[in-house]
Each structure stands twice: as C-alpha cells, then as structure tokens.
Amino acid sequence: MAVVVPARDEEQLLPACLDAVARAQQALRSAHPAVLTRTFVVLDACQDDTAGVVAARPEVAALPSRAGNVGAARALGVEAAARWAGGHAGRLWVAGTDADSVVPEHWLVAQVDMAALGREVVIGTVVPDPADLPADLMEAWHAAHDPGDGHPHVHGANLGFSLDAYVRVGGYAPLPVHEDVELVTAMQEAGLDWVATGAIPVTTSGRRSARAPLGFATYLDGLGA
Template sequence: MTTPTAVAVVVPARNEEALLPACLDAIDVAVEGLRAEHPHVEARVFVALDACRDGSAAVVAGRSGVTAVELYAGCVGIARAAAVDAASEWAAGSSHGSLWLANTDADSVVPPHWLTTQVRLATAGFDLVVGTVRPLPADLSPDALAAWHERHSTADGHEHVHGANLGFTTAAYATVGGYAPLRAHEDVEIVAAMKEAGLGWIATGAIPVTTSGRAVSRVTDGFATYLEGLAT
C-alpha cells in the first residue's frame, strides 16, 4: 500500500466527560506529528457518543478537527461501526483515495508518534496494526499491577488485542464485514477475522497507549472487569 491519503481516528465514548479531554488532547498531538511528517495526509477524529448522559458531547463540541457521531445503542461494537461509517463518508466526500482507520478509546491517551508509526506501517504494506496498552499505574493496586505485567508483553510480536490501540485499512475493514454489534470483545473478533482472511498484519510494541485502570466498567465483561479480576 502507498501512504494513506487520509487518517480517521475512531473513538467510542459512553459517559466519558472526565477522561475524554485528555484523550482528545493526546490525539491532537499525534495529529500534529502526522501533519509535520506527512503534510498532505488529511486527519480527522470521529467520536461516537453512545447513550451519553453526561457532558461528553460538550467536551467534543467546538473541538477543531473532531466530528461527533451521536447514537443510543449502548453497544461498543455498534458505536465503533457508526464512527467508521462517518469517517468513510468524510473520506469519500473529500475525494481521499485511501483511508487508514486508527482506533482508540475515550479513557485512553495515545503517544505522540501513534499516527506517524501507523502510517509508516501502512505504507510498508500492513493492512492491520495491533498495538499494546498499559493501565495507568495509579489506578491499580500493587498486586493488580504486578499481575498485569506478568501476563502482558509489550514487545513486538505480542499476542494481545485492545480496541484502544488498533489500526487498519478500510479495505481490510470491508473484507471482514466491519465491527460486529457486540457489547464487548468486538476488537478481538475483528482482529481474528482479519487474520483469518489472510490480511497482512503486525503486532507492535512501539506505540503503547496508556489507558484507565478504573474498576467500574462502561460495558459488561470489558477491560475494567478484566483488571478487577487480576488481584483476586
């Protein structure tokens, strides 16, 4: 694949007014880095505000380069898909030839080189980039944090899948039929489908995303539920 002509960042959010500002601030820095390295690559952020009853919409409102996608599904798989649909419409309307979809979560903070690294890997021919995450240490007990590090590799070639750190082409997304309407593990499902389809993929430890280690999950069987079980 040649260098993508556009990058869309997909962010599902459900009642995330407290953590969403830091998420978007970090994405802004990553977009600035992308524009410095690839000035002709357009970038835009799509936040899927799913059944939000707090001030998440106000956080997004007025943000330059950010599109709010409002829905009331209460389902992260549907929310991610809605944001991808909006991103695809944006790219088509702007006559962009190739669109890269970078995925993260509203409670997460991406590193400054997050997008430039994904674009480099896309240019090298990878259809799917699977990154790593690390929970915020202050959010976990010492036992839970130790258990996390014992069970998780942050090196290249890792076996983990996190919706907070994924990237893929729109062609790869279409090949597997998009995100399934699942309330959890939609990220694991889509990555497995892309691998099964024989698409080119890479698991990298070069772009770790910091994510919340909170104990209260926004979805049943989500990441917070997993973290809660580490110290037990």
C-alpha cells in the same frame, strides 16, 4: 487518516484522550503533510456532558448514537470516516482508541509508516495508568502481558487498519464486548497483512467501574482476585 473514539459518559477522561490525539495528529502533519486527518467521537448513549466536551472542539466530529453498544459505536465511527474520505476512501486508514485512553505522540506516524510497508492491520498494546492501580495489581498486569513486538493481545484502544481490510471482513459486529478481538480474528483468518507491535503503547484507565459488561474493568478485577 481517521481516528475513531467511542465514548459513553466520558466527560472526565475524554479531554486528555483528545489532547493526546491532537498531539499525534500534529506529529503526523509534520511528518506527512499530505495526509489529511480527522477525529470522530461516537457519543454512545451518553447521559453526562461528553457531548459538551466534543462541542468545544470544532476540529472533532461528534456522532450521536443510542445503541449503547461498543461494537455498533465503533462501526458508526468507521462509516462516518468513510463518508468523510469520499472518493479517497480506498486510501483511508482508520486508527481506533478509547475515550479513557492516551495515545503516544508518534501513534499515527508509526501507523502510516507501517501501512506504507504494506501492513493492512496494526495491533498495538495498552498499559493501565499506574496511578489507577495498586502496585500488586500493576505487577500482575505486567506478568500477564507481553509488551513487545509479536505480542498476542488485541485492544480496541490501540488498533489500526485500512478501510479496505475492514470492509473485506464485514466490519465491527454489534457486540457489547470483544468486538475488537472478533474483528482482528476475522482479519487474520482472511490472510490480511497484519503486525502486532509494541512500539506504540497506549495508556488506558485502570478504573474498576465498567463501561462495557465483561470488558477491561472486569478483566482488571479478575487479575486482582
């Protein structure tokens, strides 16, 4: 089980992300002691001290990148995870989130359990941090989003898949935005066994300063318009 986190100038929010991932990994070790887990943070053209945040956590692998591209960053993380898995890469599951997001404690356990049922792709939901948005914008968010099982949404901050499924469709494209949607669409069109679940919601930043052009912050601006 590998956790891949792209990060660009996230020294403020990354600690909470990694704390949450660590709690999820501890829950995974308790439920499935035989499953090895490792976190990979891709330092994507960072100009702040995001690297220092990762360096303070020896259990987390840092992957420098100058791409300045979230699709390329996620791909780099998956490639590193495959190398880490080595001869066990055929059994590798990759869980992806974002550096400004906080996963629930059962996030990894639930994905392992769904994989054991034959799922090849797990598509989760996100919700903005209520502390970051005014009440009317949170209301607009909830009105526009189905939080339950079978939802139609795709978020790179809450996405899991087997390495085999990822390789089968060619992996993440080096896109500056919507790389997650492109990957999931390819997986669905390839006939892979996927599930859209509301059982593992991830809380993500509701900030309005974008890290990716036309990304989540831009979407929130559109809701508020």
